[in-house]
Amino acid sequence: VGVPLFINKTVGDSVELLAGLERGHFISLQWKYRGKDIVEVNSEVVYSPGSQFEGRLKMNNKNFSLTVRELPLQDSGDFLVIGEGDKGQIGGRTITLKVNQPISKVVIQTDIMLLANHSCMVRLVCNVSCYSNLTYTWERDNEMYGDAQQIHLSLSPAERVIIVTCNASNLVSWKSAFVTVKCSNDKTAPGMAWYTNYIRVSVGGAVVLILTVGVAVCYCRGRSNPD
Structure with a gap:
């Protein structure tokens, strides 16, 4: 048996195995x-x-x-x-085929926590429509920042709005999304977490801007009056 060959393809593609x-x-x-006959050639x-x-098969x-x-x-x-x-087995070849799901969508989840010193801790998570063999790269204002699925940033209210982009790729496809982030102590108070997602998605050549805003209270204060 010859040296194994490896081929990567996308769902829906055709492949010719030589x-x-x-x-x-x-x-x-x-x-x-996988050890089972799928085609046999004798006189036909x-x-x-x-x-x-x-x-789905065609023999040449x-x-x-x-x-x-x-x-x-x-x-x-x-x-x-x-x-x-006539003299036994002739040659032979093993071909390993990997069929991959292409990335169809990238969404950035943004969580911002206002700290007691009025600076912000930002957590960004790159969520992708498929889950295997993924590689991530992050850019902060067009400069490389990280290569994991999630990153953390520390911002002060004095800093301007920053643009953070997640690039996600696998063996057969590549897509990206970006989010704008700013630390603002006007929108929340220490002890509350809020997030704002600006997701840029390409749809049929047009660009759609989606805004999602949410607020989650991390603690509550209660007050009781004496009888």
């Missing part, structure tokens, strides 16, 4: 997926009925490559091609 075998006198040839091409690939009779159409996530796995000749 056999890497020289054309010669084959008694038979099989394509296997026979696709295994009832497999998850039913109706000239170079024995196998095309798989309309890939779902479940098609990820190892494909093996083996040829059988």
